Amino acid sequence: MSDIRELRDLYQETILEHSKKPRNYGELASANHKAEGYNPLCGDHYTVFVNMKDGAIQEITFHGAGCAISKASASMMTQSVKGKNQEDAEKLFSLFHDLVTGNGNTDDLGKLAVFAGVSEYPLRVKCATLAWHTMRAALRGEEQAVSTE
Amino acid sequence: MSTLAKTPDVVAEISERSNFDVEAVRRDFPVLHQQVHGKPLVYLDNAATTQKPLAVIEAISEYYRADNSNIHRGVHALSERATEAYERVRVAAQKLINASESKEIIFLRGTTEAINLVAQTYGRKNVGAGHEVLITAMEHHSNIVPWQMLCDEKGARLRVAPINDRGELLLDEFEKLLSPKTKLVCVAHVSNALGTVNPIKQIVRMAHAHNTPVLVDGAQAVARMKVDVQDLDCDFYAVSGHKLYAPTGIGFLYGKAKLLEAMPQWQGGGDMIASVTFEKTIYNCLPYKFEAGTPNIADTIGLGAAIQYLNRLGLDNIEQHEADLLRYATEQLDRIPGVSIVGRAKEKAGVLSFVIENIHPHDIGTILDSEGIAVRTGHHCAQPVMQRYGIPATARASFALYNTQAEVDALVRGIRKVQEVMS
Numbered sequence: 001m002s003d004i005r006e007l008r009d010l011y012q013e014t015i016l017e018h019s020k021k022p023r024n025y026g027e028l029a030s031a032n033h034k035a036e037g038y039n040p041l042c043g044d045h046y047t048v049f050v051n052m053k054d055g056a057i058q059e060i061t062f063h064g065a066g067c068a069i070s071k072a073s074a075s076m077m078t079q080s081v082k083g084k085n086q087e088d089a090e091k092l093f094s095l096f097h098d099l100v101t102g103n104g105n106t107d108d109l110g111k112l113a114v115f116a117g118v119s120e121y122p123l124r125v126k127c128a129t130l131a132w133h134t135m136r137a138a139l140r141g142e143e144q145a146v147s148t149e
Numbered sequence: 150m151s152t153l154a155k156t157p158d159v160v161a162e163i164s165e166r167s168n169f170d171v172e173a174v175r176r177d178f179p180v181l182h183q184q185v186h187g188k189p190l191v192y193l194d195n196a197a198t199t200q201k202p203l204a205v206i207e208a209i210s211e212y213y214r215a216d217n218s219n220i221h222r223g224v225h226a227l228s229e230r231a232t233e234a235y236e237r238v239r240v241a242a243q244k245l246i247n248a249s250e251s252k253e254i255i256f257l258r259g260t261t262e263a264i265n266l267v268a269q270t271y272g273r274k275n276v277g278a279g280h281e282v283l284i285t286a287m288e289h290h291s292n293i294v295p296w297q298m299l300c301d302e303k304g305a306r307l308r309v310a311p312i313n314d315r316g317e318l319l320l321d322e323f324e325k326l327l328s329p330k331t332k333l334v335c336v337a338h339v340s341n342a343l344g345t346v347n348p349i350k351q352i353v354r355m356a357h358a359h360n361t362p363v364l365v366d367g368a369q370a371v372a373r374m375k376v377d378v379q380d381l382d383c384d385f386y387a388v389s390g391h392k393l394y395a396p397t398g399i400g401f402l403y404g405k406a407k408l409l410e411a412m413p414q415w416q417g418g419g420d421m422i423a424s425v426t427f428e429k430t431i432y433n434c435l436p437y438k439f440e441a442g443t444p445n446i447a448d449t450i451g452l453g454a455a456i457q458y459l460n461r462l463g464l465d466n467i468e469q470h471e472a473d474l475l476r477y478a479t480e481q482l483d484r485i486p487g488v489s490i491v492g493r494a495k496e497k498a499g500v501l502s503f504v505i506e507n508i509h510p511h512d513i514g515t516i517l518d519s520e521g522i523a524v525r526t527g528h529h530c531a532q533p534v535m536q537r538y539g540i541p542a543t544a545r546a547s548f549a550l551y552n553t554q555a556e557v558d559a560l561v562r563g564i565r566k567v568q569e570v571m572s
Contacts, residue, residue: 010515011570020507042511042527043541065541067509068571121515 009117010124011068014076019068024078028061036145037064037134039126044070048134055085060135067127073115074131080112086139093132100128169466175551177202177458188521191556191563196341196369196500196547197525198391201455205395208454209447219443221420235446238453239436245456246367246386247377248403252435255409256444259400260368261291263387264335266402266439267364268295270412271385272333278304281330283361285323285347286312286537287340290530292366296335305332312537316343316492320351327359334363338370338386342531342545343492344475344500346370349381357382362408368392372549373471373498375464378403390448394549395455399448402439409435416441467550471499474548478557485564491543502529502543505564508571510542516570517544520563 028049037046044066051059060082062074077096081089096112098104102119118128133146175181180200183190192200212234218227220235236251243251257263272295276282282296286309293307300307308331310323318336327334334356339346349365356363362384370376372393378386386403390396404412414421414432418441423431432438459467478501482488487506505513514526525545528535535542546560 011512016571040528042509043535044511045541067511069512124511124515127511 010121012114012117014111014114015072016068018072018075022062022071022075024061024075024082025063026061027063028059030059031061033138033141035134035138035142037130037137038145038147039066039070039130040147042067042127044127044130046070046074046131046134048074048131048138050135050138052086052139057081057084057086057089057139062131062134066130069118069124069127070130073128076112076114077131077135080110081135089139090136093129093136096132097129100125169462169470171470171551171553174462175553177204178551179203179206181551185521185523186519191520191522191559193546193548193552193556193560194523194525195549195552196392196529196545198397199372199394199549200551201394201396201451202458204458205451205454209396209451212447212450217447220446221437231446234453235444235449238449238456241453241456242388242401245376245459246371246388246403247379249379250406253403253406253409255402255404255436255439256449257400257402257439258398258445259389259391260366260387261295261389263385263400263402264291264364264366265295266415267333267385267387267404268299270415270439271362271408272296272299273303274413276300276303276305276332279330280305280332281308281326281328282306283308283310283323283326283331283334283356285310285318285336287316287318287343287345287347287531287534288335288337289341289366289368290532291368292335292337292364293533296333306330309533312345315494316340316345317494317496318345318347318352320348320355323352324355327355327361329359331356331359331361334361335366336363337366337368338376339367339373339498339500340492340531340534341369341500342502342529342534342543343494344497344502344547345492345494346374346496346498348496349383353382369499372459372467374468384408390452390455393452393455394458395452396448399445399452406435409439415439418442420444462550468498470550471548471552474552474554474557475499475501477554478546478548478560481557481561482564485561485568487568488564491538491540499549500545500547502545504540504543505567508567510544512571513544513564513567516567517560517563520559520566522560522563524560 030051031049033050046062046064049061060078100118106113137146178200216230218231220232239251239254242254308326311319353363364385365383367386368389371388384405388400390399421433421441423433491502510526527542
């Protein structure tokens with residue numbers, strides 16, 4: 001069925017797999033950075049925990065609930081930014097943001113390229129970027145909960 | 150073909166009804182006849198807003214073509230025609246909800262504005278420190294936030310009557326919360342998130358026993374059932390036009406004349422005055438007292454056409470048609486493993502909220518959309534309801550007079566597809 005294929009552009013196997021078995025999921029006792037992100041429109045709600053050591057992301061986890069896109073995005077984000085310094089993590093977010101809003105390409109994004117299909121669903125961009133916004137707030141030490149509304 | 154068996158008795162019962170021809174009705178709604186993502190549109194987001202029949206679209210356009218003018222001002226022909234048409238709609242609205250006088254109908258933007266008007270006039274005058282405003286746990290944000298704002302301003306307290314797991318108001322608990330401190334009761338006629346129809350008459354009787362007036366949020370009710378404000382004996386009734394097949398941006402507040410007359414002015418401006426000098430302004434009588442400035446004339450004309458359309462089809466017929474659809478949809482969704490309906494009130498209308506095991510409503514919404522099916526997903530502006538059930542959101546199918554059993558079947562196939570894609 002061709003329409004199934006189109007939907008699979010959004011709900012790629014990798015995305016579904018991560019949404020069901022998210023990596024780095026849970027609270028992080030050693031976190032020295034933490035932020036909360038909330039999408040009031042759909043109720044997605046995540047907390048991102050970061051342990052920064054020697055200027056690099058030593059450990060990063062997330063906890064919370066949301067749709068398949070937001071959860072998979074959070075899961076794959078934690079894998080992608082681990083070991084990076086703040087500048088490189090934010091740069092990756094910027095590339096990712098460009099990808100899901102249809103303004104970028106998949107170069108330099110590695111596995112995150114599976115989110116390219118999101119650009120066809122403008123209402124879902126907030127889902128895909130929620131964890132990223134939250135991570136950035138955690139790294140920047142912003143106290144207030146991030147809201148994508 | 151759907152692999153699901155239809156319930157024979159329901160199918161027979163619906164097809165036997167000849168006084169409501171849904172296919173003919175559908176021809177009155179241009180927007181329904183389109184493809185979305187290559188599939189015929191199945192519009193099941195009617196609790197958010199209803200589509201507009203051609204009669205409404207044409208009435209607005211005809212008004213601008215032939216009669217456009219300001220009302221209650223000029224003595225010229227166009228102004229007279231516009232004024233007469235506008236005031237005719239007031240009478241139509243009065244009759245729609247059986248108010249005793251047309252001056253009890255105040256035209257406003259919609260339910261939200263109507264509730265805010267009452268909060269800022271009646272509320273500010275009558276609710277003070279130590280007083281209470283009583284609402285229910287199933288209210289839409291528009292029947293929560295204006296009261297929170299008022300209570301914050303006045304040092305009053307917002308009390309919330311609880312609901313049971315089926316989504317029904319616990320009347321005993323509600324009654325216990327009434328006291329001499331209760332200055333206003335505010336309750337939805339039909340819950341937009343759960344579909345529950347509240348027992349307004351009983352609620353009003355209980356509240357009046359404490360001399361407490363009752364405001365009813367009628368946004369989801371007026372297009373689904375016959376409403377009789379005199380029989381309900383409620384004190385205020387708030388309506389949105391766009392949920393009853395009329396344009397957005399127009400609705401009305403019903404208030405008992407005695408209460409409206411005693412209420413302070415709301416917005417100041419033209420039309421709401423009888424005479425103005427720099428020393429003193431004499432305010433206009435009802436209903437103009439609450440209609441400052443040039444109103445939304447064209448959309449009021451559209452509202453009039455919508456009411457006429459509803460009257461022509463007959464609200465009894467519409468109520469029956471939607472009840473049949475809701476019953477059929479409930480039976481079909483109950484047969485799908487992993488699907489749970491949220492809101493099982495005995496008295497229910499038009500709204501079917503559901504969740505699917507391990508699938509977030511947002512994903513349900515996107516996949517149904519790919520099948521051409523429009524449902525609402527989210528908290529439906531009723532976050533406390535979601536908190537009550539411990540869920541972040543639901544998917545909600547809501548029915549209107551133009552929906553068909555075949556569209557319910559499409560929804561069922563769509564839900565199967567959601568489960569397939571997300572498996």
